[in-house]
Amino acid sequence: MEKITLGPVPYMSVMPTLLVGANVKGKANYMTAAWATVACMAPPMVCVALNKARYTVKGIEENKTFSLNIPSTGQVVEADHCGLVSGAQEDKSEGFASFYGKLKSAPMAKECPVNIECRLFKSVDCGSHLLYIGEVAEIHADKACVTDGKPDVVKIRPIVYAQTTYFDVGKQVEKAFSVGKKYSKK
Amino acid sequence: MEKITLGPVPYMSVMPTLLVGANVKGKANYMTAAWATVACMAPPMVCVALNKARYTVKGIEENKTFSLNIPSTGQVVEADHCGLVSGAQEDKSEGFASFYGKLKSAPMAKECPVNIECRLFKSVDCGSHLLYIGEVAEIHADKACVTDGKPDVVKIRPIVYAQTTYFDVGKQVEKAFSVGKKYSKK
Numbered sequence: 001m002e003k004i005t006l007g008p009v010p011y012m013s014v015m016p017t018l019l020v021g022a023n024v025k026g027k028a029n030y031m032t033a034a035w036a037t038v039a040c041m042a043p044p045m046v047c048v049a050l051n052k053a054r055y056t057v058k059g060i061e062e063n064k065t066f067s068l069n070i071p072s073t074g075q076v077v078e079a080d081h082c083g084l085v086s087g088a089q090e091d092k093s094e095g096f097a098s099f100y101g102k103l104k105s106a107p108m109a110k111e112c113p114v115n116i117e118c119r120l121f122k123s124v125d126c127g128s129h130l131l132y133i134g135e136v137a138e139i140h141a142d143k144a145c146v147t148d149g150k151p152d153v154v155k156i157r158p159i160v161y162a163q164t165t166y167f168d169v170g171k172q173v174e175k176a177f178s179v180g181k182k183y184s185k186k
Numbered sequence: 187m188e189k190i191t192l193g194p195v196p197y198m199s200v201m202p203t204l205l206v207g208a209n210v211k212g213k214a215n216y217m218t219a220a221w222a223t224v225a226c227m228a229p230p231m232v233c234v235a236l237n238k239a240r241y242t243v244k245g246i247e248e249n250k251t252f253s254l255n256i257p258s259t260g261q262v263v264e265a266d267h268c269g270l271v272s273g274a275q276e277d278k279s280e281g282f283a284s285f286y287g288k289l290k291s292a293p294m295a296k297e298c299p300v301n302i303e304c305r306l307f308k309s310v311d312c313g314s315h316l317l318y319i320g321e322v323a324e325i326h327a328d329k330a331c332v333t334d335g336k337p338d339v340v341k342i343r344p345i346v347y348a349q350t351t352y353f354d355v356g357k358q359v360e361k362a363f364s365v366g367k368k369y370s371k372k
Binding site: 001002003004005006007008009010011012013014015016018032034035036037038039040041042043044045046047049051070073076077078079080081082083084085094095099101110111113114115116121122124126127128129131133135136137138139140141142143144146149150151152153156158159160161162163164165166167168169170171172173174175176177178179180181182183185 | 225
């Protein structure tokens with residue numbers, strides 16, 4: 001297969017569509033983000049990259065807390081809206097029914113099936129973006145989206161983000177830590 | 187919708203399945219990882235969290251370079267195998283046809299449709315895991331998987347990782363930075 005080079009660009013195959021929640025000037029604000037993942041097992045941590053100019057950044061810096069909220073494919077209009085309009089222009093606090101957990105200052109969107117409540121661990125200045133690493137204080141989930149005590153991807157129907165497009169999660173291909181046992185050297 | 191708490195656990199809705207490439211003791215090694223995302227737009231950066239005990243960690247620390255290789259769903263057996271067996275136990279250098287790019291020391295798996303070549307920018311000690319942030323030196327891609335100069339998710343068919351299961355990317359739901367225009371306040 002012939003390889004070509006596409007230049008040094010920020011690329012990842014697939015990413016989660018999220019709403020980053022933070023209190024800015026005492027009001028809940030939610031912004032759409034996709035540059036996020038798990039950062040650590042113990043203690044449990046997640047990270048999310050935000051452009052320094054984002055309104056949400058003010059709230060994270062002020063409270064040292066934030067949330068990552070997982071919208072369902074049925075909430076794609078609301079989710080995308082939070083990426084089109086800045087909290088500096090529009091009060092987005094009424095867009096979702098906010099609730100607060102252990103940390104008291106990280107607003108979470110009740111309508112989203114899963115909410116990750118985070119205490120800021122560290123922020124890394126990468127250039128245009130700050131990479132916020134947060135320790136997970138608690139996972140909140142809709143009871144109907146949980147199976148055997150864990151969030152269930154089939155029930156949640158999270159939105160996969162790739163190349164400025166939202167996708168559904170498709171069919172199960174294989175089980176991890178399992179199918180590789182079929183491997184044999186060529 | 188009733189919310190329940192699931193404890194402070196490392197959770198993310200969906201993640202990319204990747205092979206992290208690094209030269210360890212002069213030999214190419216590939217390990218499966220999913221805790222990765224984009225970390226910055228300018229300069230372009232990606233990040234990946236690796237358990238400190240991983241063999242691959244030695245290679246990244248030694249060379250200050252690594253690669254993220256995107257396998258296709260058709261390569262799920264090979265991809266999962268690299269997560270089941272450590273390079274400390276098995277020489278995985280022959281599992282893929284390795285090639286090198288600008289950085290000379292970050293091996294990339296030719297069989298994977300997209301390869302992200304990275305120069306280590308910073309590592310963050312989060313506890314059990316190190317979060318490696320790398321500046322993208324170059325994106326290499328199979329010519330057949332590129333549309334209009336960009337990697338094409340439909341042609342690549344990357345593996346979505348969620349709750350220890352590999353999934354296909356599903357159907358397109360909507361276009362981002364667009365569908366949110368339909369939003370109206372309730």
